[in-house]
Amino acid sequence: MFEVRGSVAVVTGASSGLGRRFALDMAARGATVVGLARRQDLLASLGEEIRRLSPRSSTVVCDVSDTGRFIAVLGDIDAEHGRIDVLVNNAGVGPPRGEVPPDLAVYRMVMETNYFATVAGTLAVLPGMLERHHGVIVNVSSDSGRAPGPHEAAYGASKAALSAFTESLSFDTEGRGVHLHVLYPGWVPTAMGTEALDAGMPMPPKMVRRTEEQVSQLVLARMGGAKVDIDAAPIAKLAPIGRALFPGAYRKGVRKATR
Numbered sequence: 001m002f003e004v005r006g007s008v009a010v011v012t013g014a015s016s017g018l019g020r021r022f023a024l025d026m027a028a029r030g031a032t033v034v035g036l037a038r039r040q041d042l043l044a045s046l047g048e049e050i051r052r053l054s055p056r057s058s059t060v061v062c063d064v065s066d067t068g069r070f071i072a073v074l075g076d077i078d079a080e081h082g083r084i085d086v087l088v089n090n091a092g093v094g095p096p097r098g099e100v101p102p103d104l105a106v107y108r109m110v111m112e113t114n115y116f117a118t119v120a121g122t123l124a125v126l127p128g129m130l131e132r133h134h135g136v137i138v139n140v141s142s143d144s145g146r147a148p149g150p151h152e153a154a155y156g157a158s159k160a161a162l163s164a165f166t167e168s169l170s171f172d173t174e175g176r177g178v179h180l181h182v183l184y185p186g187w188v189p190t191a192m193g194t195e196a197l198d199a200g201m202p203m204p205p206k207m208v209r210r211t212e213e214q215v216s217q218l219v220l221a222r223m224g225g226a227k228v229d230i231d232a233a234p235i236a237k238l239a240p241i242g243r244a245l246f247p248g249a250y251r252k253g254v255r256k257a258t259r
């Protein structure tokens with residue numbers, strides 16, 4: 001498995017939720033972590049915590065949907081630390097659940113953050129990783145990408161694109177020392193997870209509920225391994241099989257579970 005100690009790791013969306021947990025846990029394992037997000041106040045408190053665990057760690061205010069700026073920040077990190085060994089493309093947005101967003105701009109905004117920023121980050125760090133035959137990229141997807149339900153057309157589409165991009169690219173990097181992963185976290189009570197509940201999503205069943213700690217520890221255990229998908233709630237990966245075999249019953253089940 002991948003040796004986190006001594007590595008240089010970049011985590012996007014590090015100001016809260018899963019990204020904050022990934023940053024803290026990697027710093028605790030001895031990685032030099034650089035956490036990126038937009039909210040400066042939250043990054044400042046994360047910065048203090050990760051520096052206590054790993055003194056060369058830091059944070060950078062960066063809106064990853066500004067892909068030019070994101071690529072430049074990755075270049076600066078590479079220049080300062082000599083390399084990037086791990087990139088966790090975790091930053092993500094979900095438009096408010098409810099009516100189908102009528103405005104194309106919403107779909108573009110979600111794609112810019114969830115998909116194009118992930119592509120930009122991945123393509124920026126990949127050449128260096130391939131040259132060194134060493135690296136891990138974890139792209140954070142969602143079960144909404146492989147088994148979409150109602151009220152998440154923009155979000156689900158962006159995560160489906162992210163998953164397909166990562167899986168396809170993983171064939172091209174196979175055997176070259178660079179490991180690409182797609183993370184499916186299940187449902188986690190972060191700001192994004194609880195906002196969905198507040199907007200009317202029913203509480204997901206226990207078997208797909210996970211904590212930030214559980215997801216982060218799983219990522220640490222699996223990164224660098226042969227499996228592309230990291231499934232925090234493995235039961236969820238059966239959904240596409242159910243859809244293929246029993247499409248009518250599957251749709252009924254999704255409607256019932258998401259009403």
Ligand SMILES: NC(=O)c1ccc[n+]([C@@H]2O[C@H](COP(=O)([O-])OP(=O)(O)OC[C@H]3O[C@@H](n4cnc5c(N)ncnc54)[C@H](OP(=O)(O)O)[C@@H]3O)[C@@H](O)[C@H]2O)c1
Binds near residue numbers: 093186187192
């Ligand atoms: N919670 C769940 O149940 C669940 C399930 C499946 C997948 N996920 C995925 O997990 C990832 C993390 O989400 P979370 O659940 O931890 O929710 P969260 O607490 O709301 O975290 C989202 C993070 O993304 C950052 N972010 C959003 N837009 C950004 C941008 N343009 N540039 C830089 N950072 C940006 C936010 O920071 P700033 O606002 O400070 O920029 C925040 O740190 C997301 O990709 C989400 O889709 C979550």
